[in-house]
Amino acid sequence: MHAAVIDWYRRHARVLPWRSADRTAWAVMVSEFMLQQTPVGRVLPVWEEWLRRWPSPADLAAEPSGEAVRAWGRLGYPRRALRLHAAAAAITERHGGRVPDDEADLLALPGVGAYTAAAIAAFAHGRRAVVLDTNIRRVFSRTLQGQALPRPSMTVAESRLARALLPADDADAAEWNVAVMELGALVCTARAPRCDDCPLAARCTWLAAGRPAADHRPPGQTWAGTTRQLRGAILAVVREATEPVDVAALLRTTTGPVDGPTAGSSGKPPVRYRRALAVLASLGHDDDRVRAALDGLAADGLVQLEDTDGVGARGRAGNGVRTVRLPD
Numbered sequence: 001m002h003a004a005v006i007d008w009y010r011r012h013a014r015v016l017p018w019r020s021a022d023r024t025a026w027a028v029m030v031s032e033f034m035l036q037q038t039p040v041g042r043v044l045p046v047w048e049e050w051l052r053r054w055p056s057p058a059d060l061a062a063e064p065s066g067e068a069v070r071a072w073g074r075l076g077y078p079r080r081a082l083r084l085h086a087a088a089a090a091i092t093e094r095h096g097g098r099v100p101d102d103e104a105d106l107l108a109l110p111g112v113g114a115y116t117a118a119a120i121a122a123f124a125h126g127r128r129a130v131v132l133d134t135n136i137r138r139v140f141s142r143t144l145q146g147q148a149l150p151r152p153s154m155t156v157a158e159s160r161l162a163r164a165l166l167p168a169d170d171a172d173a174a175e176w177n178v179a180v181m182e183l184g185a186l187v188c189t190a191r192a193p194r195c196d197d198c199p200l201a202a203r204c205t206w207l208a209a210g211r212p213a214a215d216h217r218p219p220g221q222t223w224a225g226t227t228r229q230l231r232g233a234i235l236a237v238v239r240e241a242t243e244p245v246d247v248a249a250l251l252r253t254t255t256g257p258v259d260g261p262t263a264g265s266s267g268k269p270p271v272r273y274r275r276a277l278a279v280l281a282s283l284g285h286d287d288d289r290v291r292a293a294l295d296g297l298a299a300d301g302l303v304q305l306e307d308t309d310g311v312g313a314r315g316r317a318g319n320g321v322r323t324v325r326l327p328d
């Protein structure tokens with residue numbers, strides 16, 4: 001298996017900047033945070049902008065966490081931006097600004113779980129580590145266990161099997177991990193595996209069994225009408241605003257014409273900001289849901305709500321004004 005998959009990888013792997021010979025460990029770490037739940041094509045431009053702006057953990061740690069949320073843009077699951085910012089601060093404080101190479105040290109960082117720690121150890125530092133992402137799990141479940149899909153939760157047997165398959169040498173193990181992952185991403189895909197092009201076709205248990213259907217369905221991810229969608233739309237407005245957003249005006253946005261809570265420094269709301277307002281308006285949620293979503297975003301540390309008594313954000317003496325902005 002090793003020779004077949006690694007040979008295929010060397011001939012077919014995508015050229016990705018976080019795999020280049022001159023990549024830094026930090027560049028790999030940023031990519032690993034971004035690639036959780038988000039496809040490569042959407043990650044690439046945001047990753048490039050992050051590395052240009054924050055080439056080291058210390059550069060990111062020196063900025064307010066709100067800037068990380070702003071730069072996260074539309075990648076989704078924005079709490080990852082806060083966790084990456086917190087991890088950058090911890091690396092700066094505890095490790096002299098150098099991304100650790102030991103899995104235990106990596107696991108102790110904010111937002112770093114077992115998968116991410118193993119992936120950073122393997123792909124950033126060339127260490128022998130058991131990397132089990134959804135692509136690798138699918139390849140193993142088909143070739144070795146004859147199952148169309150791995151179980152929804154990782155099993156001990158799976159992890160044991162992956163460890164048994166890991167080459168003994170650090171560099172070989174790191175290449176094996178990335179090669180199986182790439183095979184799962186490009187050939188052994190979830191919906192339409194291309195078995196005719198697969199280097200493991202001759203030894204694949206699932207293919208030999210006639211590709212039996214899965215005995216369970218992968219958990220679906222609905223989006224339209226969800227609180228996640230509403231939170232994303234609100235956060236986009238706050239992200240694109242050039243000053244704190246008046247919550248009362250934000251609520252009006254969801255029921256009436258888009259009047260723009262902030263004008264921006266030019267006196268005219270920026271285009272991207274107006275677009276974000278229009279998206280929020282199109283969702284048509286009631287005030288209670290918007291308020292609850294705002295509270296949820298604040299509880300997660302993604303925004304800050306502020307109440308101003310007396311002279312408010314718009315200079316209205318005597319009126320309390322509630323505003324929302326990205327965190328410090």
Ligand code: SF4
Binds near residue numbers: 139202204205
């Ligand atoms: S033969 Fe088909 S199912 Fe088996 S590993 Fe290759 S692509 Fe996946």
